[in-house]
Amino acid sequence: xxNHTAPVSPVxxxxxxxxxxxxxxxxxxxxxxxxxxxxxxxxxxxxxxxxVQYRLVVRDVSTLQIxxxxxxxxxxxxxxxxxxxxxxxxxxxxxxxxxxxxLEQPDWHCKIDEGSIGLVSSRWSPDGRHILNTTEFHLxxxxxxxxxxxxxxxxxxxxxxxxxxFSRDGRYMALAERRDCKDYVCVFVCDDWHLLRHFETxxxxxAGLEWSPxxxxxxxxxxxxxxxxxxxxxxxxxxxxxxxYEWSLGVKSVSWSPSSQFxxxxxxxxxxxxxxxxxxxxxxxxxxxxxxxxxxxxxxxxAEKRPxxxxxxxxxxxxxxxxxxFNTQSKYEICPLPVQIPVVKPDPDRASPKIGxxxxxFSSDSRYLATKNDNMATAVWVWDMQKMSLEAVLExxxxxxxxxxxxxxxxxxxxxxxxxxxLWSPGGCVSVQVPTEGGxxxxxxxxxxxxxxxILLGKEQLCLCYMDTDQEDK
Amino acid sequence: MGEWWTTETSMENYExxxxxxxxxxxxxxxxxxxxxxxxxxxxxxxVISAFCTEDNIPQCISYxxxxxxxxxxxxxxxxxxxxxxxxxxxVPALNAMYELLxxxxxxxxxxxxxxxEQLRKSSTLEHIQMSNTRLKDQLELSIREKSGLHETExxxxxxxxxxxxxxxxxKDEVQKLQSVIASRASQYSHDAKRKExxxxxxxxxxxxxxxxxxxxxxxxxxxxxxxxxxxxxxxxKTTKATSSHEDEMYKSLLSDYEASQRSLMLENAELKKVLxxxxxxxxxxxxxRQPSTRGATADDSQEQADLDGEAKGGDASRESLDQxxxxxxxxxxxxxRQQWRKLRNHVERLDSQGTxxxxxxxxxEVIPRETHEDEMERMRCEVQQCREFIHAQQQLLQQxxxxxxxxxxxxxxxxxxxxxxxxxxxxxxxxxxxxxxxFERERKNFTEAAIRLGREKKAFxxxxxxxxxxxxxxxxxxxxxxxxxxSDGQSALSISKSVASNGLNLxxxxxxxxxxxx
Numbered sequence: 001x002x003n004h005t006a007p008v009s010p011v012x013x014x015x016x017x018x019x020x021x022x023x024x025x026x027x028x029x030x031x032x033x034x035x036x037x038x039x040x041x042x043x044x045x046x047x048x049x050x051x052v053q054y055r056l057v058v059r060d061v062s063t064l065q066i067x068x069x070x071x072x073x074x075x076x077x078x079x080x081x082x083x084x085x086x087x088x089x090x091x092x093x094x095x096x097x098x099x100x101x102x103l104e105q106p107d108w109h110c111k112i113d114e115g116s117i118g119l120v121s122s123r124w125s126p127d128g129r130h131i132l133n134t135t136e137f138h139l140x141x142x143x144x145x146x147x148x149x150x151x152x153x154x155x156x157x158x159x160x161x162x163x164x165x166f167s168r169d170g171r172y173m174a175l176a177e178r179r180d181c182k183d184y185v186c187v188f189v190c191d192d193w194h195l196l197r198h199f200e201t202x203x204x205x206x207a208g209l210e211w212s213p214x215x216x217x218x219x220x221x222x223x224x225x226x227x228x229x230x231x232x233x234x235x236x237x238x239x240x241x242x243x244x245y246e247w248s249l250g251v252k253s254v255s256w257s258p259s260s261q262f263x264x265x266x267x268x269x270x271x272x273x274x275x276x277x278x279x280x281x282x283x284x285x286x287x288x289x290x291x292x293x294x295x296x297x298x299x300x301x302x303a304e305k306r307p308x309x310x311x312x313x314x315x316x317x318x319x320x321x322x323x324x325x326f327n328t329q330s331k332y333e334i335c336p337l338p339v340q341i342p343v344v345k346p347d348p349d350r351a352s353p354k355i356g357x358x359x360x361x362f363s364s365d366s367r368y369l370a371t372k373n374d375n376m377a378t379a380v381w382v383w384d385m386q387k388m389s390l391e392a393v394l395e396x397x398x399x400x401x402x403x404x405x406x407x408x409x410x411x412x413x414x415x416x417x418x419x420x421x422x423l424w425s426p427g428g429c430v431s432v433q434v435p436t437e438g439g440x441x442x443x444x445x446x447x448x449x450x451x452x453x454x455i456l457l458g459k460e461q462l463c464l465c466y467m468d469t470d471q472e473d474k
Numbered sequence: 475m476g477e478w479w480t481t482e483t484s485m486e487n488y489e490x491x492x493x494x495x496x497x498x499x500x501x502x503x504x505x506x507x508x509x510x511x512x513x514x515x516x517x518x519x520x521v522i523s524a525f526c527t528e529d530n531i532p533q534c535i536s537y538x539x540x541x542x543x544x545x546x547x548x549x550x551x552x553x554x555x556x557x558x559x560x561x562x563x564x565v566p567a568l569n570a571m572y573e574l575l576x577x578x579x580x581x582x583x584x585x586x587x588x589x590x591e592q593l594r595k596s597s598t599l600e601h602i603q604m605s606n607t608r609l610k611d612q613l614e615l616s617i618r619e620k621s622g623l624h625e626t627e628x629x630x631x632x633x634x635x636x637x638x639x640x641x642x643x644x645k646d647e648v649q650k651l652q653s654v655i656a657s658r659a660s661q662y663s664h665d666a667k668r669k670e671x672x673x674x675x676x677x678x679x680x681x682x683x684x685x686x687x688x689x690x691x692x693x694x695x696x697x698x699x700x701x702x703x704x705x706x707x708x709x710x711k712t713t714k715a716t717s718s719h720e721d722e723m724y725k726s727l728l729s730d731y732e733a734s735q736r737s738l739m740l741e742n743a744e745l746k747k748v749l750x751x752x753x754x755x756x757x758x759x760x761x762x763r764q765p766s767t768r769g770a771t772a773d774d775s776q777e778q779a780d781l782d783g784e785a786k787g788g789d790a791s792r793e794s795l796d797q798x799x800x801x802x803x804x805x806x807x808x809x810x811r812q813q814w815r816k817l818r819n820h821v822e823r824l825d826s827q828g829t830x831x832x833x834x835x836x837x838x839e840v841i842p843r844e845t846h847e848d849e850m851e852r853m854r855c856e857v858q859q860c861r862e863f864i865h866a867q868q869q870l871l872q873q874x875x876x877x878x879x880x881x882x883x884x885x886x887x888x889x890x891x892x893x894x895x896x897x898x899x900x901x902x903x904x905x906x907x908x909x910x911x912x913f914e915r916e917r918k919n920f921t922e923a924a925i926r927l928g929r930e931k932k933a934f935x936x937x938x939x940x941x942x943x944x945x946x947x948x949x950x951x952x953x954x955x956x957x958x959x960x961s962d963g964q965s966a967l968s969i970s971k972s973v974a975s976n977g978l979n980l981x982x983x984x985x986x987x988x989x990x991x992x
Contacts (some may be wrong), residue, residue: 107697108697108698109696109697110694110695110696110697111694111695111696112693112694112695113693113694113695115693116683118679127702129700129702136679137672137675137676137679144694146696146699146700147699147700147701147702148699149694149696149699151694159672171722171726172723189719189723191719192715194715194716194719196719196720196723214730215726215730216726216727216730216731224661225658225661225662233727234723234726234727235723235724235727247651247654247658248654248657249657249658249661277734278734278738348653348656348657349656349660350660351660351661351663351664351665352661352664353657
């Protein structure tokens with residue numbers, strides 16, 4: 001990987017051009033400020049909205065020029081684009097306020113004041129014309145209509161990991177309800193907020209619900225004290241119940257495959273179980289052992305290549321690059337089996353122990369599944385869903401913070417809280433140094449909907465990475 | 475005292491009677507004496523009369539004196555009153571009798587004592603024997619008891635062991651359950667604490683609201699109302715709307731089910747097709763290629779295959795109906811399994827035969843190797859001939875040099891000759907060098923071409939294999955696999971042709987080498 005630094009020109013935003021072994025050119029943009037990790041690309045992919053303190057900055061994605069600037073009344077806690085990319089919602093939970101800004105008409109303003117009842121969460125409805133506010137203590141969900149200024153209330157919403165989910169086509173909303181110490185699911189039609197179905201669930205303490213991508217099945221899971229996943233049809237019939245074991249801590253994470261064929265359930269016993277959509281029975285389970293052996297998977301281990309302190313090669317580089325003296329470059333090495341993954345045993349006395357599968361992500365073609373086991377925080381496991389076996393394991397030098405699949409291709413981007421960006425694809429694995437001055441630690445990342453660029457978020461900074469992928473691995 | 479008077483006859487009794495009479499008391503003895511005295515005296519008299527008669531009285535007397543002396547009674551002797559008289563002097567005779575009585579009495583006493591002693595001893599012996607047997611019995615009993623106790627002890631030990639292992643497993647399970655309980659307890663406590671905190675916050679907020687009562691009304695402040703996202707007007711909420719929602723929901727559910735069912739049917743049909751094809755191919759593989767070696771089994775499998783074919787041929791037309799027929803499906807899968815088993819057996823048989831037929835197969839290579847050997851032989855002969863020729867030449871040359879001994883002319887001639895020879899030799903060397911260079915060049919070209927040929931051949935083989943594989947794969951419905959273009963095979967052939975047409979001097983060798991490579 002060559003790291004070519006062009007001289008800094010104040011006008012151009014694309015400064016650093018690198019070509020890596022994946023044979024795609026990567027342009028890194030300048031570093032911009034952001035607060036609270038609030039940085040989102042519009043659904044149509046044209047604009048980038050960031051919050052800096054109490055300002056909302058909207059930029060063009062390709063040129064990164066500031067298009068609009070809005071000022072909110074307080075520091076923004078949550079920011080969200082409407083589905084038609086015309087409006088942006090800024091919620092300030094401290095003040096109980098929500099402000100909505102229009103891109104087309106900068107003068108248009110909208111302010112929703114929840115008053116003394118407080119605000120805990122705020123979100124758009126799928127049609128982009130309603131805002132759902134969850135009040136403090138989850139007393140109720142208020143549905144504000146921006147078309148008619150009308151208000152609707154939904155009572156007894158449940159305070160849990162994931163209590164509200166919209167179906168992908170935006171027609172239905174499922175909401176978890178807790179009434180008289182029993183769990184219910186309410187299915188609303190997003191058109192007019194008509195309650196379509198209301199049924200009780202067989203859970204002890206419902207922790208979350210999620211629609212399948214085709215919108216016909218709702219997966220409901222219980223809290224970690226009981227392993228139970230229930231599958232309900234759109235009309236409220238119970239299709240199937242799945243429980244892998246009793247007594248020990250149960251479900252930690254759940255994810256549907258984009259084709260709706262598989263439901264992946266990650267649990268505290270460090271295993272992922274895959275259910276199929278025809279019989280709703282487990283077809284396979286993926287285990288995460290500490291010693292990897294007897295598998296055809298490739299294990300990539302990140303190895304740091306430290307430049308020698310007294311080496312003659314780079315004194316000039318060091319002077320010009322400044323802080324890059326401390327940014328060690330790294331590359332991936334393929335390790336021969338058996339490989340031992342470092343395990344951190346969690347404290348047995350604490351609740352919600354750091355063990356088990358906490359993150360599951362399917363690639364867009366449902367071909368691959370990426371998982372992370374919390375007591376092996378430096379490793380990301382990639383599973384091939386066609387062969388139902390382990391495809392690759394990436395072992396990093398520090399704990400993996402975030403990973404996300406490219407929306408179009410089977411390409412996984414991950415970051416580990418350091419100055420590097422890592423990419424995995426079936427062809428190989430690459431570690432890219434984010435060439436910024438002042439050490440930009442990548443805490444999280446988001447793909448652009450076109451799969452051409454990545455938004456890297458640091459603690460208070462953000463940086464865009466543009467990729468020119470020309471006929472990569474087909 | 476009065477006893478020994480009456481023991482006169484008892485002495486006689488003793489001579490005749492048994493020991494049992496010894497134990498009699500004297501009083502009884504008296505009675506016995508009175509009972510038996512008369513006949514005994516008679517009998518005793520008869521005994522005595524046997525010993526002493528009127529004739530041998532002195533001999534008897536001397537004999538009796540001897541006896542008395544031997545008994546230790548030398549003081550008393552019996553004498554005759556006068557020699558030659560048959561009478562006895564009474565005093566010594568009485569004394570002798572008295573001594574004898576004493577002796578007898580003493581011996582009787584001894585005998586009594588001994589008998590008593592013996593009785594006692596026998597009774598003790600009996601007693602001891604009885605106790606011995608009793609003790610032996612006791613010992614046996616106790617030994618048996620001991621072994622029985624050992625047995626029970628062993629069983630108890632076993633039981634202890636099993637119980638210990640059970641205990642261990644139970645302990646492990648208990649530990650596991652304890653850890654589970656602990657984690658659940660910590661989770662519960664965590665949740666409970668969270669809920670408590672929230673309740674506390676609620677209480678605070680409630681108290682705050684009740685105290686403050688600022689009455690901040692919730693309100694929305696919009697500059698102007700927006701239109702709907704899809705541009706339509708807002709509908710009234712009517713029952714028709716709600717029912718239409720229900721309809722829409724059911725429609726979407728149904729369409730999803732139909733789509734999945736369609737895809738499943740397609741998959742099913744494809745899989746069935748694949749199975750049918752596999753079956754046909756397996757039948758094809760098994761049936762026609764069993765000419766000589768299988769014999770009876772070939773006929774059987776052929777018959778089976780024919781039967782199957784007939785049965786399935788009829789079914790093929792009714793395929794679409796049979797999709798739903800459980801029986802047809804089972805038949806298909808069973809026939810596939812059968813064919814597969816046959817194919818597997820066939821392959822196994824081939825494998826086992828292949829190893830034994832290795833020698834036969836090596837015959838294929840014998841023919842080209844033979845020609846190769848011939849060529850080599852010929853070349854060796856040629857080389858040999860050339861060597862001989864050179865050798866002969868050398869000899870002749872030597873002879874020629876040796877024969878001409880005329881000094882100067884010879885030397886001159888030699889010089890001329892040698893010069894000529896040198897010139898010729900130079901010329902020939904030059905030619906030779908040139909030829910050698912040419913040869914080298916040709917040889918290099920040829921080896922390169924041969925290497926290329928080898929590579930092309932390998933490539934061609936690979937292409938052929940991949941083409942065959944593709945062919946096979948293309949027979950399956952997995953259409954998304956790519957097809958590799960196999961145009962390289964032709965180029966290999968063209969290159970080999972160019973090699974052949976190069977017009978080499980060493981065509982023979984190249985031909986043989988080509989044969990080798992092929």
